[in-house]
Amino acid sequence: MKKLDNYGYMFIVPFFIVFITFTIYPILLTFYYSFTNYNGMGDPEFIGLANYSRLLTDSYFYSAFYNTMYIWGINFFFQLSIALLLAILFSDIRLKMRGLNFFRAVFYLPNLITIASVALLFGILLGWHHGTINHLLMDLGIISSPINWLNDPTTARWSVGLIGAWMWFGHTFIILMAGISGISKDYFEAALIDGANRWQTLVKITLPLLKPIMLYVLITSLIGGLQIFDLPMLITDGTGAPQGSLNTMVLYLYNQAFRYDNYGYAAAVAYGLFIITVIFSVITFKSMYRSNVKEG
Amino acid sequence: MKKALSLSFVSLLALGVVAGCNNDESSANEEGSSGSGSGEKLTVWSFTDELEEPIQVFEERHGVEIDLTIIPIEDYPTRLRPVLQNGTGAPDVFTGELAFIKDWVEQDYWEDLSQEPYNVEDLEGDYVDYVFDMGRNSEGAVKALSWQTTPGGIFYRRSIAEEVLGTDDPAEIGERFSTMDGLFEVGEELKAAGYRLFPDEGAVRWFAQGDNPQPWVDENDELIVTEERLNHFDFAKELRDKDLTAFAPEWSPAWFAAMDGPINYNAGWDEVDEGASNEVEVFSYALPTWGLHSVLKTNVEETDGDWAVTNGPSPYFWGGTWLGIYSGSDNKDLAWEFVKMMTHEEEFLTDWALDTGDVLSYLPVTEKIKDEFQDEFLAGQNNYTFFLDEAQSIDADTVTRYDQQIDTLFGNAVSDYVEGVRTKEEAVDEFYNLVKNAYPHITVPNE
Numbered sequence: 207m208k209k210l211d212n213y214g215y216m217f218i219v220p221f222f223i224v225f226i227t228f229t230i231y232p233i234l235l236t237f238y239y240s241f242t243n244y245n246g247m248g249d250p251e252f253i254g255l256a257n258y259s260r261l262l263t264d265s266y267f268y269s270a271f272y273n274t275m276y277i278w279g280i281n282f283f284f285q286l287s288i289a290l291l292l293a294i295l296f297s298d299i300r301l302k303m304r305g306l307n308f309f310r311a312v313f314y315l316p317n318l319i320t321i322a323s324v325a326l327l328f329g330i331l332l333g334w335h336h337g338t339i340n341h342l343l344m345d346l347g348i349i350s351s352p353i354n355w356l357n358d359p360t361t362a363r364w365s366v367g368l369i370g371a372w373m374w375f376g377h378t379f380i381i382l383m384a385g386i387s388g389i390s391k392d393y394f395e396a397a398l399i400d401g402a403n404r405w406q407t408l409v410k411i412t413l414p415l416l417k418p419i420m421l422y423v424l425i426t427s428l429i430g431g432l433q434i435f436d437l438p439m440l441i442t443d444g445t446g447a448p449q450g451s452l453n454t455m456v457l458y459l460y461n462q463a464f465r466y467d468n469y470g471y472a473a474a475v476a477y478g479l480f481i482i483t484v485i486f487s488v489i490t491f492k493s494m495y496r497s498n499v500k501e502g
Numbered sequence: 503m504k505k506a507l508s509l510s511f512v513s514l515l516a517l518g519v520v521a522g523c524n525n526d527e528s529s530a531n532e533e534g535s536s537g538s539g540s541g542e543k544l545t546v547w548s549f550t551d552e553l554e555e556p557i558q559v560f561e562e563r564h565g566v567e568i569d570l571t572i573i574p575i576e577d578y579p580t581r582l583r584p585v586l587q588n589g590t591g592a593p594d595v596f597t598g599e600l601a602f603i604k605d606w607v608e609q610d611y612w613e614d615l616s617q618e619p620y621n622v623e624d625l626e627g628d629y630v631d632y633v634f635d636m637g638r639n640s641e642g643a644v645k646a647l648s649w650q651t652t653p654g655g656i657f658y659r660r661s662i663a664e665e666v667l668g669t670d671d672p673a674e675i676g677e678r679f680s681t682m683d684g685l686f687e688v689g690e691e692l693k694a695a696g697y698r699l700f701p702d703e704g705a706v707r708w709f710a711q712g713d714n715p716q717p718w719v720d721e722n723d724e725l726i727v728t729e730e731r732l733n734h735f736d737f738a739k740e741l742r743d744k745d746l747t748a749f750a751p752e753w754s755p756a757w758f759a760a761m762d763g764p765i766n767y768n769a770g771w772d773e774v775d776e777g778a779s780n781e782v783e784v785f786s787y788a789l790p791t792w793g794l795h796s797v798l799k800t801n802v803e804e805t806d807g808d809w810a811v812t813n814g815p816s817p818y819f820w821g822g823t824w825l826g827i828y829s830g831s832d833n834k835d836l837a838w839e840f841v842k843m844m845t846h847e848e849e850f851l852t853d854w855a856l857d858t859g860d861v862l863s864y865l866p867v868t869e870k871i872k873d874e875f876q877d878e879f880l881a882g883q884n885n886y887t888f889f890l891d892e893a894q895s896i897d898a899d900t901v902t903r904y905d906q907q908i909d910t911l912f913g914n915a916v917s918d919y920v921e922g923v924r925t926k927e928e929a930v931d932e933f934y935n936l937v938k939n940a941y942p943h944i945t946v947p948n949e
Contacts, residue, residue: 247587247605260942266936330755333751334751335756335766336754336765341766354921358921444576445914448918448923449924461940464579464580465907465940466940468942
C-alpha cells in the first residue's frame, strides 16, 4: 500500500484562500445584503424578503431582462453567422484558403481593443449630425436626413448588438475552426469522392459534427450575454438611455448599487440575475444532453 | 446536471462584483497609499489634477512628501467609501465634489472643523456664503472648506456679437440675455446671419430653474417639480424646432471643435433649411468659472482673445471642490496645514488666482485682487467681479444629495421629448417613475 501524506493540500491552499476571500465571502455577503436595506453607509438593517418582493414586481427589471436578451440575440446571431461562414470558407478543402494565421489574428483584433476605446470610437462613428457613418451614408445617397443611431431605442439596441458581434466573431471563429479541424478529413474526402456538393457537405457533415462546439459557443455566449454591461454603460454614460432601451440587467444592478446607493436591492437584483442564469444553463444543458443521446 | 450546477456556480462568481466592490476588506489599499501617520508623509486623494501645483508648493515649504492619488470622478465615491469606512490605506486629506458633498458631510469621514483646534467658525464671514454653508452638515458642524466658487455665465464670441448684435459689450449682451425670450430673440438674429446660439440644447438646462430655484427634494422627501422646471421641456424643444443649435452635444468632439471655429453643419440633410451653409459657427457656451481655464483656454487657439462672459436669464452654478481632513488620520496637524494653505492663506491663494484665473471664495484675497483682475483671453474683461457678483445669488439650500442622479434622469426625460419619442406628459410621467425606482422613499407627484 502506498504511503499517503498531506503535502498535496498545501499546494491547493493558496487557491482556496483567494477563492474564499474574493469569491465565496462576497457571494455570501451579497446574499446577506439582499435581505437588508443597506445603503453603503452605516449599518444594514434586516428587512426580510422586501427586496425580493419588489424585484418580482419591478417592471424596470423585466425590461432590463428584455433589453439584455434583445441585444444578446442580435449579437449572437451575427457573431455566430459571420464566424461560421468564415470558418467554413477557411476549412473548405477545395478552396484551400491561404493566410489562415494572418486572418485569425486580424479577426481577433477587435477583441483586444479596450472596451472604452471601442465605445468612444463608435460614439464618434454613430454620432448624429457629425457622425462619420451618417456622412458616409449621405454621400452614398442612401439617407437624406441623419439617423440618430444612439438616440432611438431600436437602432441603439441594434448598434450595441452589432458592435458586440464585431468584437466577438473572431473569438468564435477560432473556436469553430478548432472544432472543424477536429473533424476527421476522411469524412470530407469521402464526401468529395461520393460527389457531394458544398452545400451537402456542410449540412450533412460539418454542421452535425460541429454541434457540440456550437452548443459550447451558445452557452458561453449566453452567460456572457446575460452580463452585458460595459458597452451600454460607456455608450450611454450609465443612463441606459434612450428610453431605457440599453438598460441591461447588470447595468441596472450597477445603477441601483453605485448610483442610487440601494445596495440591498442591488444584491437582490444580483440574485435575480443568478436565478435567471441558472435556469438558462439548465435548459441548455438538458437540450444538449438529449441531443447527445440521440446521436449516440 | 452536475455540470449544470457547476456552471451555474461559475456564473454565481459574477455576483461577487456587487459585494466585492463594497465590502470593506477587498477593495481597500490597492492604490498603494502608504497609510497615514508616517509623520513626514501626507496622502491626498482627489478626482482632479488641480491639486498638483499646490502640493508642490506645500512640499517645498514644509520639506515633506505628499502622495497624491487621483481617481476619475465616476469611480471616486465607490473607491473612497470603503477605505474611509475601515481606515486602512485611507488618505489624510481628501476632496469632495458638489455632487456628493451633501452625503459626506453627514458622515464621520471628515474631521469636524468647527471644533478646536481648527475653529473655522471664526472664518465664516471670510467666505462666499454658499461655499461655507455647503461644507456644513445638518447639525451645524463644518466638515470641509473650499477655495473656489463656481457660479456660471455665458461665454460668447466678441467678433460675432459685434457683427450681428452691433456690440460686444458684456453688459449689453447680458441685458439681452436676461430673459428666455431675449435669449431666443438673439438666437433668431444669429441664425439669420448664419450663426448658432448654442452648441446644443443642453446649454439651457442651467436656466431651467428660472427665478424660482427649489431643491429637487424637500425635507419631507417629496419631489418638487416647479412650473419653471416643466417649462424647461418647452424651451429645449423650441431650441431644437427653431434650429438654433449646431447639434454638437456637450463634451463631444464637435462641441470642442466649435469653440475654435466653424464646424460641419449641413451635409445636405433634409430638415436643415436649404439655404443653410455647410459650416456654422457657435456663438456661445454656458459654462461656469472653471470652464474658462479648464475648458475654453485648453481647447482654443484661433479664437483666443475673442471671448467675453456675461449673465444668462438666471444665475446658476456648476461643480466645485471641497477639502477636508480624514477623521481617522494620524497626521491631522500637517493635514490641517495643507487645508489651511489651500483654503485661506493669502499669499498662496493670491498667486494661485493670478496664475490660474480660478475664482476664489476666500474674500480677503478676492477683495484685494478683484478690481485689478483682467483676462487676456476675454480681451481684458474682468471676469472676477462678474463671477463674484453672480456668486451672491447662489443658495446652498437648493443642493440635495440626489441632485446628480435626478438631474441626469431629468435630462433624459427632456431629451426623449426633444427627440420626439415621447410626449411631454409621457416624458414627465416616466421621469417620476424613474425617480421613484431609484429612491423608493421619495414621494413623486404621480403617485
